[in-house]
Every structure is written in structure tokens, then in C-alpha cells.
Amino acid sequence: MTAEFAVALPAVLLVLLLAIGAVMLSAQRLSLSSAAAQMARHEARGDAAAAAAVFGGLSMRGGVAVHRSGQGQLHCVTLSATPVGGALSVISVTGRGCAAVSEAGS
Numbered sequence: 001m002t003a004e005f006a007v008a009l010p011a012v013l014l015v016l017l018l019a020i021g022a023v024m025l026s027a028q029r030l031s032l033s034s035a036a037a038q039m040a041r042h043e044a045r046g047d048a049a050a051a052a053a054v055f056g057g058l059s060m061r062g063g064v065a066v067h068r069s070g071q072g073q074l075h076c077v078t079l080s081a082t083p084v085g086g087a088l089s090v091i092s093v094t095g096r097g098c099a100a101v102s103e104a105g106s
Contacts, residue, residue, distance in 0.1 A: 032079045032095025044075040044099035
């Protein structure tokens with residue numbers, strides 16, 4: 001094994017691990033954004049049971065925090081989670097979805 005290979009191999013492995021971590025964080029953010037949008041739609045029309053089912057279907061090991069807010073005729077849901085374990089556990093991932101409040105949801 002040459003010295004150049006011995007120096008380059010850890011750098012290549014580090015870049016590979018960072019790329020895999022970025023893909024995992026992106027997938028988690030996509031899941032949170034999709035679930036937040038579904039929850040916002042259900043809650044905006046007054047269907048709290050369906051929104052709770054969407055929230056119950058999330059399988060994040062570290063747990064998911066929910067924040068609800070109203071902005072005029074919009075009902076917004078923000079979901080945030082932190083990956084469990086490893087260096088990625090210092091990063092918080094957030095997904096947000098908003099929906100127009102219907103007459104039934106008022």
C-alpha cells in the first residue's frame with residue numbers, strides 16, 4: 001500500500017459517510033414535510049382523528065415534536081425531529097405544511 005493511498009482512503013470514506021448522511025437527512029425531511037402537509041389538511045377541515053393517525057404513523061426513533069400555528073386563513077403544522085445516534089444527532093430536521101381552513105374546520 002502506498003502512502004498516497006493510505007492518506008486518500010480516509011478522506012474518501014469521510015466523503016462517502018457525509019454523502020450517506022445527507023441523503024438520510026433529506027429523506028427524513030421529506031417524510032416530515034409530507035406528514036406535516038397531511039396533518040395540516042386534516043386539521044384545517046376539522047378531522048383531528050385523521051391527523052392523529054398520520055402523526056401516529058411517523059416512525060422516527062428520536063420522537064417528533066409538533067407545533068401548530070394559524071396565519072389568517074391558513075392552518076400550519078411544523079414537525080421537527082432529531083436523528084438518533086452518530087454525528088447527525090446534533091442536527092434538527094424540520095418539515096412544515098399549511099392548508100386553508102375550510103368552513104367545517106372552523
